[in-house]
Amino acid sequence: MSTHGYDISAYQRGISFDILKNSARFLILRGGYTTNGGRRKRCTDQYFNTFYNEAKKYNIPVGVYYYSCAQNYQEGKEDAVYLYNNVLKGRWFEYPIYIDVEDQWMLKAGRAGCTNAVHGFCQHLESKGYYTGFYAGYYVLYNQMYPEPLKRYTWWCPWWNKSTTPPKKIATLPNMHIWQHCGGGCHVAGYDIDGDYSYVDFPSIIKKAGLNGYEKV
Numbered sequence: 001m002s003t004h005g006y007d008i009s010a011y012q013r014g015i016s017f018d019i020l021k022n023s024a025r026f027l028i029l030r031g032g033y034t035t036n037g038g039r040r041k042r043c044t045d046q047y048f049n050t051f052y053n054e055a056k057k058y059n060i061p062v063g064v065y066y067y068s069c070a071q072n073y074q075e076g077k078e079d080a081v082y083l084y085n086n087v088l089k090g091r092w093f094e095y096p097i098y099i100d101v102e103d104q105w106m107l108k109a110g111r112a113g114c115t116n117a118v119h120g121f122c123q124h125l126e127s128k129g130y131y132t133g134f135y136a137g138y139y140v141l142y143n144q145m146y147p148e149p150l151k152r153y154t155w156w157c158p159w160w161n162k163s164t165t166p167p168k169k170i171a172t173l174p175n176m177h178i179w180q181h182c183g184g185g186c187h188v189a190g191y192d193i194d195g196d197y198s199y200v201d202f203p204s205i206i207k208k209a210g211l212n213g214y215e216k217v
Contacts, residue, residue: 002197010047017054019189026061031087033067036105042082063095071109076120092213094203101136115146131211
């Protein structure tokens with residue numbers, strides 16, 4: 001059984017949640033990002049607060065992702081510290097908190113650098129009581145990272161096609177819990193946005209365990 005949702009950022013500024021609520025069973029919001037290049041800077045998504053408040057208004061469960069350029073454990077941890085202080089603290093999330101592994105600046109750190117950056121991000125937020133994971137393509141995970149030590153984190157995998165069933169190559173992998181089936185190919189409320197299927201009841205797990213700002217049931 002799957003649940004359909006979307007991931008959005010400031011690129012979807014102005015989207016109508018009154019319309020979005022009819023098809024979104026969850027949303028993963030960009031909480032922040034790091035600019036790439038030599039003078040990297042961490043930033044909060046300009047529309048995160050608006051999107052978070054709208055999602056809560058319409059009772060749409062939410063998670064968060066951070067677009068990273070981290071190249072080692074310490075930089076991954078620093079991304080997590082920034083995200084916690086500027087986005088997560090004092091709020092509640094029904095879906096995981098992800099580090100987004102796709103920027104070329106991050107990938108050029110090599111397999112060890114990327115893998116350690118994920119550890120730094122996830123381990124710090126786990127210590128704060130968050131359910132954590134990573135976003136990465138199949139090729140990236142298996143060719144530019146070390147997949148085995150990352151199996152302890154939930155994996156959000158992009159693999160774009162028109163099917164409603166994930167490709168067999170990823171469907172049987174134990175930690176592939178959300179599949180991004182279209183990249184900007186879902187047309188909702190006049191916007192082209194990313195579509196996702198979740199195969200885990202994250203809200204129940206997170207609330208019961210008292211994670212992501214919730215008190216343990």
